[in-house]
Amino acid sequence: MELCDIIKPENLVYKKPELMNDAPMHYCPGCSHGVIHKLIAEVIVEMGMKEKTIGISPVGCAVFAYNYLDIDWIEAAHGRAPAVATASKRLNPEKMVFTYQGDGDLAAIGTAETIHAANRGENIVIVFVNNAIYGMTGGQMSPTTLEHMSTSTTPYGRDINLNGHPLKISNLLAQLEGTCLVTRQSVHTPAAVRKAKKMLRKAFENSMMGKGTSVVEFVSTCSSGWKMTPAQSNKWMEEHMFPAYPLGDLKNVD
Amino acid sequence: MEDDIKLMKGNEAVAHAAIRYGVDGYFGYPITPQSEILETLTVEKPWKTTGMVVLQAESEVAAINMVYGGAGTGKRVMTSSSSPGVSLKQEGISYIAGAELPCLIVNVMRGGPGLGTIQPSQADYFQTVKGGGHGDYKLITLAPYSVQEMADFVGLGFELAFKYSNPAIILADGIIGQMMEKVVLPPFLPRKTEAEIIAETPWAAQGKPAGRKPNVITSLELDASKMEENNIRFQAKYKKISENEVRYEEFHCEDAEYLLVAFGSSARICQKVVENARNEGIKLGLLRPITLWPFPTEVINNYASKVKGILSVELNAGQMVEDIRLAVNGKVKVEHFGRLGGIVFTPDEILEAFKQKIR
Numbered sequence: 344m345e346l347c348d349i350i351k352p353e354n355l356v357y358k359k360p361e362l363m364n365d366a367p368m369h370y371c372p373g374c375s376h377g378v379i380h381k382l383i384a385e386v387i388v389e390m391g392m393k394e395k396t397i398g399i400s401p402v403g404c405a406v407f408a409y410n411y412l413d414i415d416w417i418e419a420a421h422g423r424a425p426a427v428a429t430a431s432k433r434l435n436p437e438k439m440v441f442t443y444q445g446d447g448d449l450a451a452i453g454t455a456e457t458i459h460a461a462n463r464g465e466n467i468v469i470v471f472v473n474n475a476i477y478g479m480t481g482g483q484m485s486p487t488t489l490e491h492m493s494t495s496t497t498p499y500g501r502d503i504n505l506n507g508h509p510l511k512i513s514n515l516l517a518q519l520e521g522t523c524l525v526t527r528q529s530v531h532t533p534a535a536v537r538k539a540k541k542m543l544r545k546a547f548e549n550s551m552m553g554k555g556t557s558v559v560e561f562v563s564t565c566s567s568g569w570k571m572t573p574a575q576s577n578k579w580m581e582e583h584m585f586p587a588y589p590l591g592d593l594k595n596v597d
Numbered sequence: 598m599e600d601d602i603k604l605m606k607g608n609e610a611v612a613h614a615a616i617r618y619g620v621d622g623y624f625g626y627p628i629t630p631q632s633e634i635l636e637t638l639t640v641e642k643p644w645k646t647t648g649m650v651v652l653q654a655e656s657e658v659a660a661i662n663m664v665y666g667g668a669g670t671g672k673r674v675m676t677s678s679s680s681p682g683v684s685l686k687q688e689g690i691s692y693i694a695g696a697e698l699p700c701l702i703v704n705v706m707r708g709g710p711g712l713g714t715i716q717p718s719q720a721d722y723f724q725t726v727k728g729g730g731h732g733d734y735k736l737i738t739l740a741p742y743s744v745q746e747m748a749d750f751v752g753l754g755f756e757l758a759f760k761y762s763n764p765a766i767i768l769a770d771g772i773i774g775q776m777m778e779k780v781v782l783p784p785f786l787p788r789k790t791e792a793e794i795i796a797e798t799p800w801a802a803q804g805k806p807a808g809r810k811p812n813v814i815t816s817l818e819l820d821a822s823k824m825e826e827n828n829i830r831f832q833a834k835y836k837k838i839s840e841n842e843v844r845y846e847e848f849h850c851e852d853a854e855y856l857l858v859a860f861g862s863s864a865r866i867c868q869k870v871v872e873n874a875r876n877e878g879i880k881l882g883l884l885r886p887i888t889l890w891p892f893p894t895e896v897i898n899n900y901a902s903k904v905k906g907i908l909s910v911e912l913n914a915g916q917m918v919e920d921i922r923l924a925v926n927g928k929v930k931v932e933h934f935g936r937l938g939g940i941v942f943t944p945d946e947i948l949e950a951f952k953q954k955i956r
Contacts, residue, residue: 393805394804394805394806394807395804396804396805397670397802397803397804399666406817409811409813409815413805413811414804414805414811415802415803415804415805415811415812415813416802416811416812416813416814416815417665417666417669417670417802417813417814417815418696418813418814418815418816418817419662419665419666420662420665420688420689420692423658423659423662423665423689426654426658426659426660426662426663426666427662427663427665427666427669428666429652429659429663429666430622430624430650430652430662430663430664430665430666430667430670430674431666431667431669431670431802433622433650433652433667434621434622434650434667434670434672434674435670435672435803435804438670438803438804455655455656455658455659456655456658456659456662459654459655459659
């Protein structure tokens, strides 16, 4: 049998999502961003919303998210994505608006914007990629860095007396009356990816049903920042990140 | 038409003019002496009539980023604040200028630095016309000297902002914001329809229809050679604005031997100074820059060979005076007179300062 006999539409078991551009990704091998981008691309197309979606990209590793998904984007200043999204959505209520933010962007410099957008119940989706480190700037401590975890600014490990505690921002957001869904997912196994996609879809649906703010946290790896191989990173995440940031729904209002 | 003549504060006039101009969104945070803008909008409830969005943000930082998010979708959006709050907005203003988005900002200046005072000042001139935020950018700056101009400059500000895809700012002060005057409010204009917005701002992030490239609103360009190209494009735009949009007013300048230069409420007070001086036989004129950027450099340069001296009258320690000196390039004596930290000068003390410093 020749190769051309196999490569046929009826034999297709997987393809690149329609909304993913052919741009080479700048993300490191093993990084969770690529899978999360793919899930968002799939959900937007499956909902039939590709012409009505506006993405708000952050400052951080995902600053170039707009290179990878074939939709309209607004690139926000560091931490300001929820404020940007607030106006984009309020002025265009028929559009589907989401932010894509890392832990430094969302839980440090943008804490006020995040909490107040969620507290107002803005009808947006906040995709929160938590890898406990500032990846883009070279691996500094972030608000979600674990105790004793070493980074380039906590070379002897995070000392809670000096640096405070890891911030469980999703738990905090779940307390706000403006949020309808706050869930913690991961994309380190096929089963986790499937579950995460289901919750992502629900978040986007909530935003179009006017139910309030949905937050989907992805507990993620940063092989480069953590200085591990991708396989080691996944194992380390399961052993260290999941106990601090347990997967599952923190709030899911039907 | 007579129904549209009202007695109101400058701040209230801004709010009414915004609704009538068909503004899509206002985002603000309370700060004295401009809170009446947000308060008036919430009393008027334009979301029930024109559909205008009015939102009290959690901070000036959030408010200016809401403006960024609204402007990025092609909508007519604005914010207002006073000096300390406008300092907080500088990050967002720089991003808006860098992404070449149109919007309107209002600064009702108060005395500084720091928390300063709530009394009027013009000490944010440098911040407004020389940058304020990081990077090489310019704000189209309109300086109203009456409640009428507070109302009129809302429409003018948006017109210029959209013409050049650049932020515009109304640089007022506590006097103009708080004083009540007769004002003829502009006629009601409908808000732009979605089709009109797409036609007017084809670059806006409105959701990507099949067949068009994605619209990306950003000020980021890591390739330095491309970033330089962007900056060269900005500078070409600023040159065009400088050539076409200078606005100013002359008061008794025809036969003037001496010139006062003042903007905003200072210009209002200087009108009285000119009248008093002329009663004494002194041929004094007043040049009032209406656009502070672009600055009426050529007009002032022309006066350098006609008058014997120029006094810059400002409610600050001497800011616009530097631009006047650049304009006359040493050809004529230029001095500054100001009061600081929220104190407003009287016509008598300005005339006295003129006699001491210039005549």
